Amino acid sequence: MRYGTTDVLNGVDLRVHQGEVVALLGPNGAGKTTTIEILEGFRRRSAGQVRVLGTDPDHGDEAWRARLGVVLQSWRDHRRWRVRELLSHLGSYYAPYGTPGRPRPFDPDELIARVGLTGQATTMLTKLSGGQRRRLDVAIGLVGRPDLLFLDEPTVGFDPQARQEFHDLVHRLSAEEDTAIVLTTHDLDEAEKLSDRILILMGGQIVADSTAAQLARQVAGKTEVRFTHAGRSHVRTVEDATDYVRELFARHGAAIEDLEVRRARLEDVYLTMVREFESGRPSAVQSAWTEAAL
8 A cells, every 4th residue: 555655555465264363463553454444445455456255345346345344443423323223224234135145134132232232222322331332333343244344443442341241252253153353452462362363564564473372482581480589579581481480499499489470472572573673673573474474
């Protein structure tokens, strides 16, 4: 994707498979929104080849769009509708595009229950709280039982219980409905919990494509050991935590207190990659992924 003489995306190469949950991560300005909008058919790319559900998004018709679900960061319309009325109305648009092999749209009450809005089924949208409105946004994206679902910061405004319920819903959709899901989020813990695979976009390119666990294993000095000895706190970063802890107790025994072994998480990997990218040096993760891809 090029704006004037500036390449916003350059050589982005990715695949998402049926039933897979993929998180697209990257700092602000990396090109995440542009990438998603190209895949959704909202933005026309400058060059390259794109196929979504077998169709070029630039030429997707209404039947193709009916197979997509899109949850944007926010909606500003439909304020005078009630929750069940709106979902029933939107569901009616999918009937003409159904085929014998495609499941029916969600029943409104079933969908309302799935997103935790049963108590607000007859509530006007203007009366919903921010978290309740976000749940409705997710429900709108699921009305047509999409084959592919795009989620842009889906749990903004959710309380911890609503967030966990949403995570359970995503897992059910991928496992039971075989829905492919692409999500963007700044919540790295959420990305690690939800995703089968992580894509990291920086400088308009995919610089890592792997599971969260595989990315963590590629970080040098990936295990942090914290402990207290003789009243002083210590932090050590080691390659082999098992050997280090065994040696630590062999030398100091019961004098070791408050032992904590902390393996690298996605957040550690991501922050390491951002820092090294901004400094102009390729990270260990990026170098390993590039070598594997070649």
